[in-house]
Structure formats: C-alpha cells, structure tokens
Amino acid sequence: MQNALIVAGAGLLGGSMNAIAGGGSFVTLPALVAAGVPSLFANATSTVALVPSALATAFAYRHDFQNFDGVKFRTMAAISVIGGALGAFLLLNTSQRFFDDLFPFLLLFGVLVFAFGRKLGEEVRKRVNIHPHALPAVQFVLGIYGGYFGGAVGVMMLATWSVLTAATINSMQASRHLLNASMNATASVIFVAGGLIYWREMAVLLVSSTVGGYLTGHYGRRLDPAKARIVISCLNAIIVALVFWRRWA
Secondary structure: HHHHHHHHHHHHHHHHHHOOOOOOHHHHHHHHHHOOOOOHHHHHHHHHHHHHHHHHHHHHHHOOOOOOOOEHHHHHHHHHHHHHHHHHHHHHHHHHHHHHHHHHHHHHHHHHHHHHHHHHHHHHHOOOHHHHHHHHHHHHHHHHHHOOOOOOOOHHHHHHHHHHOOOOOHHHHHHHHHHHHHHHHHHHHHHHHHOOOOOHHHHOOOOOOHHHHHHHHHHHOOOHHHHHHHHHHHHHHHHHHHHHHHHHH
C-alpha cells in the first residue's frame, strides 16, 4: 500500500509537470525505483504509463495545434514512431547492470537539458541559421532517445523546434505532447512484448498521471511556464542528487 501511494503521488505530480513544462519522468522514474522496481523495468513501465497522460494533455491543448514550417505533422509523427521503435529495441538489448550505472547520468543529462535547453536553443537561433528541412533528421534522433529513455525529450523537442522554426512555445505544446505520445506508444508495444512492465505499478501510475496531466493541462494554461520550470528544475535537481546518493553512497 505504501509503495502504491508513492507511485500514485508521483503520477499526479509527474502528469501535472508534463502538462505545464515537462520533466514528469524525473519524478515517476525514481518513485518506481523507490517502490522496488529495477531501473530498466522502471524506465519501460513509466514510458507505458505516461502515454495516456501525454494524449490527455495534448487534447487539452488541441485548440493551439499547428503544423510545422515546411514539414507536415504526419511526417514528424512517422519519424517519431520509427525512432521510438529503434530506441526501444536498444533498451531491450541493454543489460540491467549497465542501465543501473547509466540511469543516474541519463537523469542528470535530462535535468540539465530541462533547465537550460530552451535558453540554449534561443541562443543558437540568434547565431546560426539552420534550414527547417533539418527538422525531420533531428526529430529522428530525438525519437531514438525518447524510445530508449525519454527524460526531458519533450523539452528537447521544444528547444530544437525553437531553433529550426519560428513557432511560438504555446503553438508547439500540442505537437510536443502528440509526438511524445507517438514515440512512447510505439516503444510501449515493444516493452510489453519484451516483458519489461510491472503491471500493478504501471496501472497506478497510468491512472494518476492521466488525471494530473488532464486537470493541469485544462486548468493550468494560465500559469507561467517559465516560473513553473524554475520550480520543477529545483525539484528535479534534488531528486537526481538523491538518486546519485542512493546509487553510490
């Protein structure tokens, strides 16, 4: 019961974080590990559970949906699906011991991208003129990362799109959640087939993250994403520090 409450609370918080600014997996992954799920299985379980949350949040942002400059959305979706499948197969061929050592550093990388990725993207855009047709190639790489781990992949997409397109952050939110859901849904099918899912924990996380994502996406659109990102970044930094401490203390 205690583990179920930990996972449920992490799901509500993670789904809410994803709806506002992203970074929810930095809460759900450590919570699953704390509940006794091995890190590799926790990664797969979290991926499956957060798909409905991403779809629910995308539905809340449906009125802001736009296509990309010079690239059709269905092309971006197909690329995300293929990349997500490749990333998932890479995870299936990763040993638990290797992933245990890699897991804290993946979290750290994601936290740094979450905190500084968008600002870095804006600075790059000021100095470098990149053709929008590079967007599908970059999205393919992001899809592989999203299928393998996925932490901060939504923020990576926003940072990349801010460099390669002229779209506003609000107009990209629906696309971010839909493409994130597409690569995660593809990876989820492979994870389920590969037997990587802890079903009880996944069910608790799925329900709680979907509720948190939809409610926050519906009622939280008036919140300032920049201020929310600062708070979430501080929370993420604390969680990652605890993960490093627990792994090597």
